[in-house]
Amino acid sequence: MHEDESRLRDAAPAPPGSGVTFVMPVLNEQDYLARSVASVLAQEVDGPLEVILALGPSTDSTDAIARSLSAADPRVRLVTNPAADIPVGVNRAIRAGIHPTLVRVDAHSALEPGYTRRALETLDRTRAANVGGVMRAEGQSPFQRAVAAAYNSRIGLGGGAYHSGAEEGPAESAYLGVMRRAVIEEVGLFDESLRRGEDWELNLRIRRAGYRVWFDPALSVTYWPRESWVRLARQFRSTGTWRGELVRRYGRRNSVRFFAPPVLVAVAVFAVAVALLQLTGVFSGGWSLAASIVYLPLLAYAIVVVGYAFSPAAAAGWRERMWTLLVIPTMHLAWGVGFLIGTVRGARENIDTSRLRRNTPLP
Numbered sequence: 195m196h197e198d199e200s201r202l203r204d205a206a207p208a209p210p211g212s213g214v215t216f217v218m219p220v221l222n223e224q225d226y227l228a229r230s231v232a233s234v235l236a237q238e239v240d241g242p243l244e245v246i247l248a249l250g251p252s253t254d255s256t257d258a259i260a261r262s263l264s265a266a267d268p269r270v271r272l273v274t275n276p277a278a279d280i281p282v283g284v285n286r287a288i289r290a291g292i293h294p295t296l297v298r299v300d301a302h303s304a305l306e307p308g309y310t311r312r313a314l315e316t317l318d319r320t321r322a323a324n325v326g327g328v329m330r331a332e333g334q335s336p337f338q339r340a341v342a343a344a345y346n347s348r349i350g351l352g353g354g355a356y357h358s359g360a361e362e363g364p365a366e367s368a369y370l371g372v373m374r375r376a377v378i379e380e381v382g383l384f385d386e387s388l389r390r391g392e393d394w395e396l397n398l399r400i401r402r403a404g405y406r407v408w409f410d411p412a413l414s415v416t417y418w419p420r421e422s423w424v425r426l427a428r429q430f431r432s433t434g435t436w437r438g439e440l441v442r443r444y445g446r447r448n449s450v451r452f453f454a455p456p457v458l459v460a461v462a463v464f465a466v467a468v469a470l471l472q473l474t475g476v477f478s479g480g481w482s483l484a485a486s487i488v489y490l491p492l493l494a495y496a497i498v499v500v501g502y503a504f505s506p507a508a509a510a511g512w513r514e515r516m517w518t519l520l521v522i523p524t525m526h527l528a529w530g531v532g533f534l535i536g537t538v539r540g541a542r543e544n545i546d547t548s549r550l551r552r553n554t555p556l557p
Contacts, residue, residue: 201404202404202405202406203403203404203405204321205317205321205322205323205374205376205377205405205406206374206376207317207318207321208293208294208295208314208317208374209294210240210241211240211241212241212293212294212295213239213241213242213243213244213292213293213294213295214237214239214241214242214243214244214293214295214296214297214310214314215243215244215246215287215288215291215292215293215295215296215297215375216234216237216243216244216245216246216296216297216299217246217248217284217287217288217291217296217297217298217299218230218231218234218245218246218247218248218287218298218299218300218301219248219250219275219280219283219284219287219300219301220247220248220249220250220252220256220260220275220283220301221249221250221251221252221256221275221278221301222250222252222253222254222256223252223256223301223302224252224254224255224256224259226301226302226303226418227247227256227259227260227263227301228259228263229304230299230300230301230302230303230304231245231247231263231270232304233304233305233306233416234297234299234305235267235269235270236307237305237307237308237309237310237311238308238310238311239310239311239314240314241293242269242293243269243293244269244270244271244291244292244293245269245270245271245299246271246272246273246287246288246290246291247260247263247264247270247271247272247273247287248273248274248275248282248283248284248286248287249272249273249274249275249283250275250276250277250278250283251276251278260272271290273286273287273290274286279386279389280384280389280390280392281384281385281386281388281389281392282386284298284383284384284392285383285384285386288375288378288383291375293375294374294375294376295314295317295372295373295374295375296371296372296373296374296375296378297310297313297370297371297372297373298370298371298372298373298393299370300370300415300417302417302418303329303370303415303416303417303418304415304416305415305416306330306413306414306415306416309327309413309414309415310372312410312412312413313325313327313372313410313413314372316372316408316410316412316413317372317374317408320406320408321406322405322406322407322408323373323374323377323378323400323405323406323407324368324371324372324373324374324377324397324400324405324406324407324408325368325371325372325373325407325408325409325410325413326365326367326368326369326370326371326372326407326408326409326410326413327369327409327410327411327412327413327414327415328369328411328413328414328415329345329369329370329415329417330346330414330415330416330417331343331345331346331416331417331418331419332416332417332418333418333419333509334418335421336509336511336513336514336517337421337422337423337517337521338418338419338420338421339509339511339514340508340509340514340515340517340518340521341419341420341426341517341521341525342417342418342419342509343507343508343509343514343518344518344521344522344525345417345419347502347507347508349498349499349502349522350522350525351525360409360411361411362408362409362410362411362412363408363409364406364407364408364409365397365407365408365409366394366397366401366407366449367393367394367397367398367407368393368397368407368408368409369393369415370393370415371393371397377400377403377405378396378400380403381396381399381400381403382399383396384396387542388436388439388440389432389436389541390432390433390435390436390437390541391433391436391437391439391440394440395440395444398444423520423521423524426521426524426525426528427524427528428528430524430525430528430529430532431528431529431531431532432532433529433532434455434456434528434529434530434531434532434533434535434536435532435533435535435536435541436532436536436541437452437529437532437533437536438532438533438534438535438536438537438538438540438541439536439537439540439541439542441533441536441537442536442537442540452533453533454526455526455527455529455530455533456530456533456534456537457530458495458526458527458530459527459530459531459533459534460530460534461488461491461492462492462527464488465488465489465492468485468486468488468489471485472485472486499518499519499522499523500519502518502522503515503516503518503519503522
């Protein structure tokens with residue numbers, strides 16, 4: 195995207211040595227939290243740093259791990275987030291922090307060495323209000339590696355800059371983000387009525403206020419995807435539902451690429467209806483032949499998915515490639531179904547159950 199530079203406002207730089215506040219919402223992250231916090235504490239900052247963990251109602255050992263991390267290092271501080279919603283937790287962490295630069299961190303991710311130093315340099319150089327980089331997904335199991343490869347590819351998530359990379363420059367949004375507190379407070383922090391898509395919506399308000407949002411491909415964050423097919427499907431259905439809600443609210447400001455998965459779902463449903471009419475004899479002869487054209491887009495989609503699964507870009511190993519044949523359609527169809535639901539009914543009642551343990555009662 196390209197803004198008119200003459201109309202943009204510069205975000206005020208932070209005073210030298212003023213410090214950085216890292217904010218992290220946390221829920222049921224016993225397998226990842228310690229690694230994520232360690233990656234933050236290892237960041238090099240010309241000044242003090244603090245890590246604010248906003249603890250949701252976890253049902254595993256996450257809270258105990260968080261308390262031990264805080265006891266071991268006074269830079270790690272804890273706040274509560276009873277609602278478990280990410281925007282609420284991030285806002286609580288922001289309000290508890292004291293430094294003029296904010297770094298958004300996900301407990302399911304780890305910052306690469308030098309990430310914060312580079313981001314601060316980019317903020318100063320570009321006078322942007324928010325800077326983000328590449329989300330580099332990694333996996334440990336064959337399933338998770340297949341999902342990670344899909345995240346990192348254009349076919350998986352549609353070619354967003356922070357998934358597949360792009361040239362440095364102005365951006366629609368920023369993955370996680372390193373932000374100037376003054377601007378974030380000026381535009382009103384994160385919208386607590388959203389459960390997903392809150393980063394995109396915040397960056398929309400930042401850009402509407404006249405500030406730059408900047409993509410720097412030299413910045414990299416490691417992200418570990420969901421570990422099971424069920425959780426992946428739940429995550430993408432919830433994400434799609436909230437994107438549908440954002441379309442209800444902001445319409446054309448949403449990128450065209452967000453509409454591809456719901457179109458795929460619509461074509462698939464139409465193809466099933468045609469198949470039933472053909473099997474029952476309602477469509478026959480010329481009508482049946484003409485209606486069969488609906489299968490062509492699905493055939494083309496299947497060819498693309500199979501071609502990707504066995505291409506060098508996909509995760510290596512036969513188990514990863516087999517999982518890819520399921521992972522890609524799951525991501526697209528679950529997201530598309532959620533999008534249609536969110537567009538029609540809204541998403542206020544939607545809960546992302548992919549972050550909950552099986553014995554966790556829904557709020």
